[in-house]
Amino acid sequence: MKEKVLFEELVKQFEPLILAQIKSLKVAHYFDDYYQIGLIGLWEAYCRFNEEKGAFSAFALKTVRGKMLNQLKKEVRYSSTHGELTQEQEAVLPSENGDHPLETDILKEYLEPLTEKQRKWVVGRIFLQKGEKEIAETEGVTVQAVKSWRKQALKNLRKTVARGLE
Numbered sequence: 001m002k003e004k005v006l007f008e009e010l011v012k013q014f015e016p017l018i019l020a021q022i023k024s025l026k027v028a029h030y031f032d033d034y035y036q037i038g039l040i041g042l043w044e045a046y047c048r049f050n051e052e053k054g055a056f057s058a059f060a061l062k063t064v065r066g067k068m069l070n071q072l073k074k075e076v077r078y079s080s081t082h083g084e085l086t087q088e089q090e091a092v093l094p095s096e097n098g099d100h101p102l103e104t105d106i107l108k109e110y111l112e113p114l115t116e117k118q119r120k121w122v123v124g125r126i127f128l129q130k131g132e133k134e135i136a137e138t139e140g141v142t143v144q145a146v147k148s149w150r151k152q153a154l155k156n157l158r159k160t161v162a163r164g165l166e
Contacts, residue, residue, distance in 0.1 A: 007046055014042055014060055021065050025072065034068055041067030077128055110160055118153035121146060 018038035027034045041064035048063075049056050111119050117139075124135040132146045139146070 007043065010042065010046055011039065014057075014064075017057075017061060018025075018042065018064060021061075021068055025065075025068055027068070027072070034071070037067050037071050038064050076123075083162065110157060112157045113147075113160055114153055117149045118156065119151050121149040122157075 013026035015157070018035060021038060022028055022031060022034045024032070040138070042060055045056070045060040049059055053059070111122065114122065120139060121135060124130045124138070125132070132143050132150065136143045136146045
């Protein structure tokens, strides 16, 4: 990118990258939203790129994907405070390296025997890595209540795991 390229030309060139990220993150059902997020990520990459630090394509990929993953995390965080995970969110819970370690069926199998409150603890503590105090504040309950959810959730999860080993 030695010469300044118009952003419109850049969009044409990197549209396949945006589309590939939408497909790999399995968010095609919200295509317009994530396409826009991808464009914003591309714009940020365009504005912040430093030629001395490497290739623009790698920087654009990291920026666009990071922007989309941040949005997914926000959606998961929101839904955990306002109810259980949607099927789409369960399918796309990203890990640090972008893989999908938990398949939807496995996640459902473990969450099925839990109550709604126990699910809120699992999602808040394990997936969102919130503390019990933070979960209590979000849910408007005492820390002791959240600890009770944890105790019962772990008990039920142990039973589920034990059944799976039989």
